[in-house]
Amino acid sequence: MNKTTIKRIGVLTSGGDAPGMNAAIRAVVRSSVYHTIECVGIFRGYEGLIEGDFEALNARSVKNIINRGGTFLKSARSEEFRTKEGRQKAYNNLKKAEIDALVTIGGDGTFNGAIVFNEEFDFPIVGLPGTIDNDINGTDYTIGYDTALNTVVEAIDKIRDTANSHNRLFLVEVMGRDAGDIALNAGIGAGAEEILIPEQDMGRDRLVESLKRSKKSGKSSSIVVVSEGDQIGKNILGLADYIRENLKEYECKVTVLGHIQRGGAPSCYDRVLASRLGVGAVDALLNGERAVMIGIVHNKIVSVNFKESLKGSNKIDEDLIRVADIISI
Amino acid sequence: MNKTTIKRIGVLTSGGDAPGMNAAIRAVVRSSVYHTIECVGIFRGYEGLIEGDFEALNARSVKNIINRGGTFLKSARSEEFRTKEGRQKAYNNLKKAEIDALVTIGGDGTFNGAIVFNEEFDFPIVGLPGTIDNDINGTDYTIGYDTALNTVVEAIDKIRDTANSHNRLFLVEVMGRDAGDIALNAGIGAGAEEILIPEQDMGRDRLVESLKRSKKSGKSSSIVVVSEGDQIGKNILGLADYIRENLKEYECKVTVLGHIQRGGAPSCYDRVLASRLGVGAVDALLNGERAVMIGIVHNKIVSVNFKESLKGSNKIDEDLIRVADIISI
Amino acid sequence: MNKTTIKRIGVLTSGGDAPGMNAAIRAVVRSSVYHTIECVGIFRGYEGLIEGDFEALNARSVKNIINRGGTFLKSARSEEFRTKEGRQKAYNNLKKAEIDALVTIGGDGTFNGAIVFNEEFDFPIVGLPGTIDNDINGTDYTIGYDTALNTVVEAIDKIRDTANSHNRLFLVEVMGRDAGDIALNAGIGAGAEEILIPEQDMGRDRLVESLKRSKKSGKSSSIVVVSEGDQIGKNILGLADYIRENLKEYECKVTVLGHIQRGGAPSCYDRVLASRLGVGAVDALLNGERAVMIGIVHNKIVSVNFKESLKGSNKIDEDLIRVADIISI
């Protein structure tokens, strides 16, 4: 595979949507135009690949979307793509549409599908990490993560108003699946008193002891940020009951931030990151790469073997945990 | 009671906090200074009144708070204030501090307390409507309501990104207690397909039928705004299950917006409203009024007998319901 | 003209854009659909009317625009529409497209054009007040005004951070043409020390004296909100020089907020207002009204003779000026 053989690139988004996906699509399209390659949008992820739900995109097709959350190509889960028959249909559609390569934007599920498809049909695929969870290996940041951090921090700033006014304790559940990145960073940013993450098991008793100490030290309200994947935080209502029984000092409330974390206008960082990765995806295809994820490491665009990207997410930063402990004093 | 007899005004916030309460306190303080009256802040509502938790406030004490959510005087519920003994303590504290009149900022619970206190001790009290729920009679708007509408609409804008990207149906629960004002207005503003409010019983079947029709008409995603006090929306998880069983066209998700609705920097409207009401409260006291709420009706500041303000909340605007029906086509 | 004779409505936006215009278009379109009337979008205001730049709109054409600033129908000034020939072309295009009535969304210039056109051709036109300036008679609020207030207040909140940190004086110029509504309300909302509006001539000396007094009273920084139409504020750089010469206590800086005030996602209030007015426009046409503006007065939708709407803007609220004076103490 060399540069001259790629004449038409397909682009799709798959899995949970993330702010910046539109910016990434835009960059793939415009970068294709820049290299005089045609670009085809595939709707609803692998589902649309199987159904042949395609639309030619040009530079103007992607105007005024860099600032929009979600993905205008839409996303979906596809059970059929897990079957050999489904993938064969997808391959046939690509051949018929004379698409030579794919850019898939999504998370680990998306990449798993891409790996299988690439192996079966020797079809060139480049992946971009698009998920708010920041749980992809081989990239410092995923598209949407920075925006989600700001959304969480702004939400907790609002909750803090009430917590302060009423001397309350709030348990705030945030997303992140098995990764504590959102909880840890947004927890530091929001000035949380405690942060519960899957990578570290705190235990209910230590949590209550710590909250008691901080109440004694003069704190009149408290925010506990709880990652959805945390051991004791998974059952957040049960945790709240336990706290109510064992910590009479505060009135305890629960807020589950939910899906607001996946949407919203992307932050500048996510827009720039998505733009760089989108350009990088087309560069990689033109350089003959066939089964890689494009990521950012130390502020440089890198390509990582797909399988590497799934080798367990980045470990949590011990330095950050120490910072969180110190500044919540 | 005439102007010359009021030399010192106490101000407190009580009940749930609402954005703009700080702006109202600021206006009461500065209006007092303007009229060369002293002003005393009472912390934690009626609880602080009973405990004598007072602090003299001057024009500089309230700088840089107009833009802050919550209430720097803090708020609390007070069981003791429901007792004759509690109220007697409160009265004694006011006498000792030579406070001649009170401004209480809060909702119906706050006003109920104020009515009893005023009657027992013939103590001048003026109330300001501070609640996001807009459920006070005799005022077109309560302090915090406009901000809450914007918070809800911004949150649903984010959720819409995901709904659109995945062709999903979202049930979004919003606050408002027994009043549908937040749900109806934010529902219109967010372009919701359906809005469930306590004032109108839709029934689960009609809801499902209507959602089916809108799906058939070409809608690919759907937002249903559910007021926390709505008959079928109260049990939002049960409602979601019912929808999942009877409407296979969408994947159905639930988001409870929760306490983010009570916080945040107040909107311009709430800051101006709170400032006008705060000035109006001091004017009313100087005019000899003793048991009134200051509200806004047709953009004019008015005073309303306390008891009037509690006579059942304003009815829902039928015109708005019609608008909601038409524009969700 | 009665209900049955209107089968197709044209809708256009003209003059400066304002947040909420899209929500108004959406409501006109969906209300037309509701009444089984066809709706045609006319691009670039009267310019597109003359050029026949039309596009049929249905309920789905206006999805996902309620939350967007600007106007997707675009806006333009049209010199040609000021000529008899231009208007004749416009009329011919309307006849050819079998459009029976127009809804025009804009400010006074838009309404002036509508009045002439209605008189010349006896063509039914209903106007909606769309301008951030709130300078239209016969409506309490114009579409876009509430959003602009929030934009200004958020911007000044940011500037206040720097003013406070450096003990500075900032002159902040805001829009509004000859109306001081934005300056006065946003000035109160932002906690400005002084507010300069066209309706009230303060004079440079009184301004400086007042700033000196407030400095002496303990203020360490100061925000002066200056309406672009104010007598001494029009030349804001000259005013800054004058202040620098006569008030050594502060370092004086100038910020012109500019066009950020016209854009942005509309506030909930503007979305609801625009939706109500859009529905009201179609109602009015169906009721046989032919040359009116639809406005909101005391929270009720009203229709106002076009000429009334241009009879000098609403006077400034004296009560608000008093509030501004008191709370900036």
Added chain:
Amino acid sequence: MNKTTIKRIGVLTSGGDAPGMNAAIRAVVRSSVYHTIECVGIFRGYEGLIEGDFEALNARSVKNIINRGGTFLKSARSEEFRTKEGRQKAYNNLKKAEIDALVTIGGDGTFNGAIVFNEEFDFPIVGLPGTIDNDINGTDYTIGYDTALNTVVEAIDKIRDTANSHNRLFLVEVMGRDAGDIALNAGIGAGAEEILIPEQDMGRDRLVESLKRSKKSGKSSSIVVVSEGDQIGKNILGLADYIRENLKEYECKVTVLGHIQRGGAPSCYDRVLASRLGVGAVDALLNGERAVMIGIVHNKIVSVNFKESLKGSNKIDEDLIRVADIISI
């Protein structure tokens, strides 16, 4: 100098304020408490050092400031600190207050002062890079830069609404002094058609040619982001006149974003960065470092010799310029 000899740390902010400075102060204070070191706030930068304007700070002194723009310690320029006499007074005050080390938060001017002071009195000083301009060597990011990027991008999103609605060209001036980082990144993030930065001289003719090409390619509006330090952008009004004469295709407008860029609630990134750097500053002092800046490189906290940090700012990223060119197609 070893760990045991530092018993009291002074902290100050100097130069232009930047969002996140409060978060940095908070981290310095709480990290001091964590290490059982006392912490003293010094008001108004070096000016307050000379005047002895000090206040002891504890963990509670810095509550509820992590989300606030500006600096509660205030900032100022100090002419007197440029003199030997001024610095001697400052030193005497530090000795009298038994302060053993300083943390100074600011930009290059702040660090220059720190270098001289450290050399004259052999006084331990650690600097933190606090400026929106990102123009400090030895750190990938400065405190406040990420927030400023988001502020700029949000402002241009609003301006884009109007640009799109009216087919206009907007020149938008952004801050950054001699560094193009803000312009380049915010320009990419805002989807600007052209970006003018000091590091690259485009020339007026090439700019006009490029805008003509993009108009021909189908763009109906245009945003040009202009760095305040750019050669042809410095005189932005002159540039606008030149464009008006040579590019009749658009109506050309100018907006100077101004001081809104320095304020506002810090982004999550800036809060976390400031927290890490603040903790790092105290760590460095305890490790015996005496004249270093604490920065972040490749997501690790590093210490850099003060003089290194001033050796010309980081070069602009050529890769980013290429991305900007490609995605503005």
